[in-house]
Amino acid sequence: xxxxxxxxxxxxxxxxxxxxxxxxxxxxxxxxxxxxxxxxxxxxxxxxxxxxxxxxxxxxxxxxxxxxxxxxxxxxxxxxxxxxxxxxxxxxxxxxxxxxxxxxxxxxxxxxxxxxxxxxxxxxxxxxxxxxxxxxxxxxxxxxxxxxxxxxxxxxxxxxxxxxxxxxxxxxxxxxxxxxxxxxxxxxxxxxxxxxxxxxxxxxxxxxxxxxxxxxxxxxxxxxxxxxxxxxxxxxxxxxxxxxxxxxxxx
Numbered sequence: 001x002x003x004x005x006x007x008x009x010x011x012x013x014x015x016x017x018x019x020x021x022x023x024x025x026x027x028x029x030x031x032x033x034x035x036x037x038x039x040x041x042x043x044x045x046x047x048x049x050x051x052x053x054x055x056x057x058x059x060x061x062x063x064x065x066x067x068x069x070x071x072x073x074x075x076x077x078x079x080x081x082x083x084x085x086x087x088x089x090x091x092x093x094x095x096x097x098x099x100x101x102x103x104x105x106x107x108x109x110x111x112x113x114x115x116x117x118x119x120x121x122x123x124x125x126x127x128x129x130x131x132x133x134x135x136x137x138x139x140x141x142x143x144x145x146x147x148x149x150x151x152x153x154x155x156x157x158x159x160x161x162x163x164x165x166x167x168x169x170x171x172x173x174x175x176x177x178x179x180x181x182x183x184x185x186x187x188x189x190x191x192x193x194x195x196x197x198x199x200x201x202x203x204x205x206x207x208x209x210x211x212x213x214x215x216x217x218x219x220x221x222x223x224x225x226x227x228x229x230x231x232x233x234x235x236x237x238x239x240x241x242x243x244x245x246x247x248x249x250x251x
Contacts, residue, residue, distance in 0.1 A: 002157040002236075003122065005080070007036040017157050037080035040124060040158045041103055041208045046073040048099075048128055048146065049195060052214025053187050059217050068190050068198055073128070073146045073212070081156035084243040085129055087224045088148055093132035094222055094242070097215035098173045098230040100166060100185050101126035102192055103158050104209040111200040116193035119205070122160035125230050125238040126212045127153040132221075153228075153240045154210070163234050166192050170233040171216060175226050183216020185232075 002017040013024040022030040050069040079085070087094055105121030129152065134145035163169070166185055173181035190198070195211055222228060224244040231237045 001160045001162070003040055003160060004155075004157045005038040005040050006030065007038060008034065012038065037082050037156055039078040039080050039152075039154045040156070041154070041210060043075050043078075043209045044206045046075055046078070046152065046210045046212065047071075047199060048073055048212040049190065049214045050142075052189050053183060053216045054189055055183075055187070055217035056215055056219070059219070064189055068195060070199065071142050071146060073152050075152075077147055077149055077152035079150050079153050079240070081153070081238055081240070083153065083240060084150065085127075085153060085228070085240050086148070086150045087222075087242055087244050088131065089245050091131045091133055095130045095132050095219045096173055096175070096181070096222060096228045096230070097128035097130060097219055098171050098181055098183075098232070099126045099128050099212040099215050100169065100171070100232055100235075101154060102166070102196070102211040102213060104196075104205045104211070105207060107204065107206055108196075109200050109204045111196050111205075113193040113197040116196035119196065120192070121207070122158040123163050123166055123232075123235060124154055124158045124210075125156075125232050125235055126210065127228060127230055127238060127240065128212055128215060129153065130219075132219075153230075153238055155238055156236060159235050169235075170231075172231045173218070174229040174231070175220075175222055177229075180220055181216065181218030183218065185213070187216055188213060 015024040103121045108119045131145045169185040226242045229239045
């Protein structure tokens with residue numbers, strides 16, 4: 001099942017996507033081209049896992065760490081499918097990052113790895129948009145780099161119950177139709193159960209919380225006017241245009 005949130009006819013709806021159309025909770029049908037796609041979840045927190053793909057660590061000139069390095073993205077940065085990503089003034093290197101996002105389904109703490117998939121509601125696609133200029137060390141944590149408004153496209157839906165094994169999914173990024181990034185979730189250094197167990201060992205996870213599981217090798221800059229299309233096998237495609245800040249503020 002594909003769970004969605006969208007705005008239409010002056011209201012926000014939660015429902016499903018099937019047979020090429022959107023349906024609200026009452027079963028009314030909506031044309032996908034006549035709605036505003038919203039993030040399919042409303043998390044209390046968005047957790048990112050850095051350097052979870054060894055080749056991505058290598059392209060950044062870093063070694064794979066001994067434990068999962070975590071960072072937060074504010075929920076306020078989330079936007080839905082087709083929403084513009086604003087290219088802020090003062091940023092020189094804006095990068096896409098395709099990531100499998102895990103959606104937590106129930107409140108949990110101290111989850112064991114062998115039970116971790118039982119707390120998962122489903123999976124979606126996330127674009128961990130990053131102002132690479134502002135990624136630094138401990139004294140310059142990536143809050144600014146990762147936290148600008150619109151730096152968290154997610155969607156277009158949450159796939160529930162259809163991905164029995166999230167490890168083995170092809171991932172691709174196209175920019176203006178050109179293939180820029182390609183990887184597979186089997187390359188993860190820490191698998192989904194390990195990540196849930198690790199994070200829940202010191203933090204309560206709430207329904208709707210997102211865990212972004214890292215990006216493979218192949219990040220590169222985008223510019224205003226570009227269109228980013230992220231694809232993950234078994235989920236679908238998340239597409240967002242890049243607009244400059246002045247245009248974005250007028251939208």
